[in-house]
Amino acid sequence: MMHTLTVFARAAFICALGVVGQAQGAEPAKAPAAKVAAKTSVADPYKLVEDTTQQVLAIVQRTQKAQRKDMAAFNGEVTAVMDKVIDFDGFARGVMGQYVSAQRYKALKTDAERAAFNERIERFSRTFKQDLINTYAKSLLKFSGEKIETQPPPKGDDPSAGSATVMQTIYGAMEKRYTVQYSMRRNAAGEWKLLNVIVEGINLGQSYRNQFAESAERNRGDLEKVIADWRVSPNASESEAGQK
DSSP: OHHHHHHHHHHHHHHTTSOOOOOTTSOOOSSOHHHHHHHHHHHOHHHHHHHHHHHHHHHHHHHHHOSSOOHHHHHHHHHHHHHHHOOHHHHHHHHHGGGGOHHHHHTOOSHHHHHHHHHHHHHHHHHHHHHHHHHHHHHHHTOOOSEEEEOOOOTTOOGGGTEEEEEEEEEOGGGOEEEEEEEEEEOTTSOEEEEEEEETTEEHHHHHHHHHHHHHHHTTTOHHHHHHHOOOOSSOOGGGBTOO
């Protein structure tokens, strides 16, 4: 069960970054979804997570009930959300870590080297996004938890400072509880964005960074080989528990 919820949280990391469009056949919204999402994202990161979770689950439930599941359409909805709300170049830089540091960029001598540096990040962004969708979108359809509750803001959390921690409790079978922590930050445009997810102490962002670093070490720093062979690991490393 822990593995199932870990995979669900990884999939939630994709979908909880923005409000998914209105589910087909649902009651018409009172206002355009984009405007509602923008208003919420600026004002309240806790409500953003709560609203997003409910909308994601509505899409999952609709697809689960369909006699013939159109996975291409389902993946398309996920991709549309990701394209609108994730800075994949920035996310790729986080996963690539030291291999795309500012120091390495400044050490480059020519425009061609700098262009190749940036192109590598963009290429990894595309590779990572597509593999994440292919690997984990189906996991959302397997989620069968009883309910998900978004907890009140932790004591001392001050969203006005530009960052927030949103906690959720996922109830599995037999009322077993699992804790998911969302790290939120407000960008220059005033929009709240999800930066990372920690599920039961397992830091998913750190897990991906370690995976990239280990692959780079095996390939003796050949990042072209790392990117070409990249596959999102289906198991979060238990050694990441407790890392923030």
